[in-house]
Amino acid sequence: MTTSNTDSPRDSLTAFAGFQRIAAGSRAEVIAQLRRRTDAQPLFVFDDATGEPIDLDLRPGAPAASTESAAPEPPPRTVGRPKLGVVAREVTLLPRHWDWLNRQPGGASVALRKLVEDARRINVDRDAVRASRETSYRFMSAIAGHLPDFEEASRALFAGEQARFELFVAGWPEDVKSHLARLSANAWTAA
Incomplete structure (x- = not known):
């Protein structure tokens, strides 16, 4: 190999x-x-x-x-600012949200972009943990869904309990465990 x-x-x-x-x-x-x-x-x-x-x-x-x-490419959009990579999509908010956004400097679009960037920056670690857990689970369920302690290992994975997770997968085939360890490496870093 x-x-x-x-x-x-x-x-x-x-x-x-x-x-x-x-x-x-x-x-x-x-x-x-x-x-x-x-x-x-x-x-x-x-x-x-x-x-x-x-x-x-x-x-x-x-x-x-x-x-x-790969998913097929969507048709080119005509709304937005495509040369800048800006894509227009629908956002549904309550009237009080729109009122607040419209009062912000630069308007609703600028305020929303700033909010999204702040949320991305603040949640980068949590997003990495979630993505690692979801990736690990997809692999686990496809290849090991019928192995002993799969359900318990899944619960431990999403609970962030690394020691319990490793205990439940300890009896699984070596290549599956090692690949799973690689995929779940970032699943345990949440505070």
Whole structure:
């Protein structure tokens, strides 16, 4: 098995045959590794950024860098300021919220952008913990949903109880545990 050392799970995939990790790396690397396999064992490929299982086209002529799992691009919008990356969308608020926003310097749009940026900055650690837990859970439920103590491990994961979580997954296959440890690395940092 060849693995690629990536600091970030972005654009990284991990493939399993049963509970054995057989490939990891970029989409092109994983496809190349899987195409070299000669057995017919069922494969499970996971997006490391989301923990979701994905389908890959392993036919010899298919492009290795395809984006079959990516969502189709939305049609171009005509409202907003597209050259600046500003996209107009609908926001539903109570009248008192609109009144407050309209009284802010720069109007509602500027005030909303400032509020969102402040919330992003304040919640960055909590958002990382939540994302790590959700990614870990998606992977767990796809590959280990029928293993002993899955429900208890899931509860411990979302409760942020690392010791209990590790206790419940201790009997799981090594490759599953090690990949899960990588995905859940940020799940335990919440205060």
